[in-house]
Amino acid sequence: MTRNEKRQYLSRYRFIDVEIKRLMEERDEWFARATRVTASYGGEARHKSSEGDRLGDIVAKLCELDKMIDERVDALVDLRLELEAHIEKLEDPLLRNLLALRYINGLTFEDIGERLFYSVRQVSNLHEKALDMFSLCEEKEIRVLTVKAV
Structure with a gap:
């Protein structure tokens, strides 16, 4: 992905x-x-x-x-x-918080930066890292399911 x-x-x-x-x-x-x-001010009757x-x-x-x-x-x-x-599968609480603020709360990187005391650039970099880790969570889940199936 x-x-x-x-x-x-x-x-x-x-x-x-x-x-x-x-x-x-x-x-x-x-x-x-x-x-x-x-209100109808005309002399004509309206049809109910x-x-x-x-x-x-x-x-x-x-x-x-x-x-x-x-x-x-x-x-x-x-x-x-x-x-x-x-x-929640992400291990890093900062990255979990960042993804939740971005995608569930709908905050901009600027707003997230203010809340977490980071610059917009740092938030952007952390966001990319969080997306990469999000992928690892998926792969771990797939590996666990594959091992259990065998």
Whole structure:
């Protein structure tokens, strides 16, 4: 597994999190549409059935969005547990912390540097080392499984 593949693997959490936030914003917009009250000052009578249909369509959209959000949240929780399990296999607590801050908390190298009292360059170097060690954890796991199978 290359470093780039590892980055993509670890970045999945942030992508799902961003997608959930986008869906929640969309749901909020639809909710605002459903609760918006507009006054009719014209002399023409409005048809209640068309307003009811509109409201029903919006409620259906809200239900659909809620279902999508629930599915994404379930996937996010499962992925977080999976990533945490892989990150915990690293022996070095600094590298574990760095990967968790980067890929689970979504912090930038600058923010991580401030938290860990390192420069951005040091954080970047430690990140590369953590990705390399992440690979070693995988290989050790594969070797252990192979030995047990024999």
